[in-house]
Amino acid sequence: MSKAILDIAALHKSYGATPVLKGIDMAVNENELVFIIGPSGSGKSTLLRCCNRLEEPESGSILVDGTDILRPGVDLNRLRQKIGMVFQSFNLYPHMTALGNVTLALRKVQGMEKEAAEEKGRAALARVGLAEKVNAYPNELSGGQQQRVGIARSLALEPRIVLFDEPTSALDPELVGGVLKVMRELKESGMTMVVVSHEMAFARAAADRVIFMDKGVIADQGAPEDMFGNPKHERLREFLSRIQH
Amino acid sequence: MNPAMSGWDRFVFSFFNLDIARQYLPAIAKGFVTTVYLALAVIVAGVLLGLTLALLRSFRVKVANFFIIMFADIMRALPPLVLIILLFFALPYAGASLSAFAATWVALSLVLAAFAEEIFWAGIVAVPRGQWEAARSTGLSRAQTLAFVVLPQAVRMTIPPLTNRVISITKGTALGSVVALSEILNQASSSASQAGNATPMTVGALAYLLLFIPVVIFGRWVETRFVWKK
Numbered sequence: 057m058s059k060a061i062l063d064i065a066a067l068h069k070s071y072g073a074t075p076v077l078k079g080i081d082m083a084v085n086e087n088e089l090v091f092i093i094g095p096s097g098s099g100k101s102t103l104l105r106c107c108n109r110l111e112e113p114e115s116g117s118i119l120v121d122g123t124d125i126l127r128p129g130v131d132l133n134r135l136r137q138k139i140g141m142v143f144q145s146f147n148l149y150p151h152m153t154a155l156g157n158v159t160l161a162l163r164k165v166q167g168m169e170k171e172a173a174e175e176k177g178r179a180a181l182a183r184v185g186l187a188e189k190v191n192a193y194p195n196e197l198s199g200g201q202q203q204r205v206g207i208a209r210s211l212a213l214e215p216r217i218v219l220f221d222e223p224t225s226a227l228d229p230e231l232v233g234g235v236l237k238v239m240r241e242l243k244e245s246g247m248t249m250v251v252v253s254h255e256m257a258f259a260r261a262a263a264d265r266v267i268f269m270d271k272g273v274i275a276d277q278g279a280p281e282d283m284f285g286n287p288k289h290e291r292l293r294e295f296l297s298r299i300q301h
Numbered sequence: 302m303n304p305a306m307s308g309w310d311r312f313v314f315s316f317f318n319l320d321i322a323r324q325y326l327p328a329i330a331k332g333f334v335t336t337v338y339l340a341l342a343v344i345v346a347g348v349l350l351g352l353t354l355a356l357l358r359s360f361r362v363k364v365a366n367f368f369i370i371m372f373a374d375i376m377r378a379l380p381p382l383v384l385i386i387l388l389f390f391a392l393p394y395a396g397a398s399l400s401a402f403a404a405t406w407v408a409l410s411l412v413l414a415a416f417a418e419e420i421f422w423a424g425i426v427a428v429p430r431g432q433w434e435a436a437r438s439t440g441l442s443r444a445q446t447l448a449f450v451v452l453p454q455a456v457r458m459t460i461p462p463l464t465n466r467v468i469s470i471t472k473g474t475a476l477g478s479v480v481a482l483s484e485i486l487n488q489a490s491s492s493a494s495q496a497g498n499a500t501p502m503t504v505g506a507l508a509y510l511l512l513f514i515p516v517v518i519f520g521r522w523v524e525t526r527f528v529w530k531k
Contacts, residue, residue: 110434136440147435151453160449161439206435213439 059086060119061217061248062107067116069102076102077113078272084217089249091259091280094269095295100252103269104219107250108139121216133165140210140218144225146202148194154181154205155190158212166213180212181205184238200231204238211242218242220251254299260284268292318500325492325501332488333508339406339484340471340512346410347470348463351417358418359425359447369418376415381473384408389480405477413470420462424455464520468513475509485509 062084069077076099084090092100105111107118109125109132118125125135148157158177162168168176181190184204194202203223210218220239224232236258243249243262253259259266259280266283268276268291276289287293306314358369376384389404399407428451436446478487489505 108438110438133440133442136438139438141435141438143431143435145429145431147429147431149432149435149450149454151457160436161441164445164449165440209435209439 060084061086061088061121062250063117063119064103064107065117067103067106067113067118069099069106069111069113076272077106080116080272080274082267082274084248084250086248087246088264089243089251089262091263091266092250092252092269093254093256093259093266093295094275095298098269099272100269101221104141104221104250104252107219108136108141110141137161137165137213138216140213140215142203142206142210142218142220142223144222146194146199146206146226148202148205148209150194153191153193154186154197154208157194157205158209161209162212176212177208180208183211183241184208185234198231199227200234203227203235207235207238207242217248217250220249220253222252222254224253224255256284256296256299268295270295315499316503318498321496321498321500322504325489325496326504328488328492329485329501329504329508332483332485332505333512335402335482336474336484336508336512339402339409339474339477339482342406343409343413343471343474344467346406347413348417348467350410350414351419352421354414354418355421355425356447356452358422359451360443373415373418376412377419379412381408381412381470382476382479384412385476385480401477401480401482404480405474405482409470409473409476412473413467416466416470417463420459420466421455424459425451427458428454461520461524464523468516468520471516472509472513485512 060083062082064080064082067077067080068075080099080103082090082103092103094100102111106113107120107125113126116126120135120139123135124130125132125139148154149160152160155174155177158180159168159170159173162173162176163170166173178187178190181187184207186201186204186208189197189201189205192201194205197205203226207218207223223239224235227235232255236255239249239251239258240262251259251263263280265277266280267274268283268289270291276283276287276292283292284296287296354369354372358366385405385408388399388408389401392399392404425447432450432454433446436450437443441449474484475486477484478490481487485505485508489501489508492501493499
């Protein structure tokens with residue numbers, strides 16, 4: 057049996073009186089690519105953001121590589137190194153070069169020497185196809201390139217899992233391909249990934265499992281060919297027909 | 302003054318009298334030095350205190366923030382002159398007396414700190430939340446995120462309003478003349494009454510231009526230097 061890198065149990069989260077996550081149970085195994093789809097407001101981004109505690113859940117447990125990240129007194133900054141996060145709006149630091157963006161945490165959190173951090177940063181940027189852009193500032197890069205720097209920034213920390221929060225939603229259509237290609241290669245290299253996205257074709261081609269979230273619960277899940285080819289859940293059918301038109 | 306002088310000659314005699322200017326130049330130069338020292342001391346203390354308060358405020362501790370906001374509001378509401386007079390004339394009754402220089406320095410620094418705090422705070426708040434989230438998600442602590450990610454961006458945004466505020470408050474060094482601080486204005490006006498001629502005031506005005514025009518130009522340069530394309 058393969059090992060669960062991410063193991064979520066009975067997760068609850070509300071914003072004020074509005075429940076957003078109503079008891080999520082979900083495990084992601086090593087090397088698995090799990091795709092989360094669902095209508096807006098279904099809680100998929102919130103779920104992702106709970107996994108590195110950018111959002112604080114009310115109750116439940118989240119184990120990352122065997123450690124409960126919700127336990128009081130846990131060294132969150134050290135744990136976050138294991139959990140890469142890629143954002144819809146890239147969130148690159150505009151005052152730093154691509155290399156600066158990638159090496160900041162290596163130097164300040166992992167305490168690496170400048171030279172070693174830069175070597176690692178260059179390798180991470182090369183991995184996303186941006187070896188020649190190390191000295192470019194974010195405003196000199198296209199959206200797709202910026203997002204690839206965002207991916208390199210999390211890869212450089214050698215995470216056990218990378219969370220993607222709508223990584224291509226802010227991109228012009230012709231730039232989406234480059235980012236998906238990098239994600240595909242990442243998957244092939246054995247990275248464990250959770251992706252919230254509307255790129256259904258990509259999900260069909262690359263995901264091991266598709267989770268459909270609706271109104272704060274996991275309404276259905278399965279292999280992509282079943283979920284897209286033969287959807288049984290009524291809300292999933294509705295959702296799919298709506299986004300395909 | 303010769304009663305046969307024309308209006309123009311009288312004007313030149315009273316305001317641009319070279320002999321008198323030469324005579325009182327040393328006194329005004331002394332005032333110039335005092336103003337420069339005072340202005341620098343106010344800028345350093347005011348900006349640093351303002352920055353410190355804004356950083357403290359970003360940790361969002363309720364009690365601390367209550368006092369920071371109260372400080373900023375009171376100091377921004379009080380005319381600096383009132384503050385100088387209070388510090389200089391009222392403190393001795395409380396057993397602590399300040400020199401004219403110290404009273405003016407403390408008062409102007411507190412006022413500048415209050416404005417600087419608000420300006421830095423506005424800059425910190427204007428940095429998008431995603432910047433915090435990206436930094437924290439890579440394991441940076443709150444303080445590291447502030448130091449390496451948020452503050453460098455906030456400071457760039459704050460440079461234009463901060464430069465303006467620094468100029469307007471350092472010009473307030475002239476208020477020190479009220480408590481007999483021998484800065485430019487005080488030296489110029491006492492020279493003028495001694496000489497029975499307004500020329501020292503003209504020299505004083507030139508001294509202020511000499512001091513502040515470079516500051517204004519520097520502010521403009523910094524503004525263009527630190528802007529980057531989005």
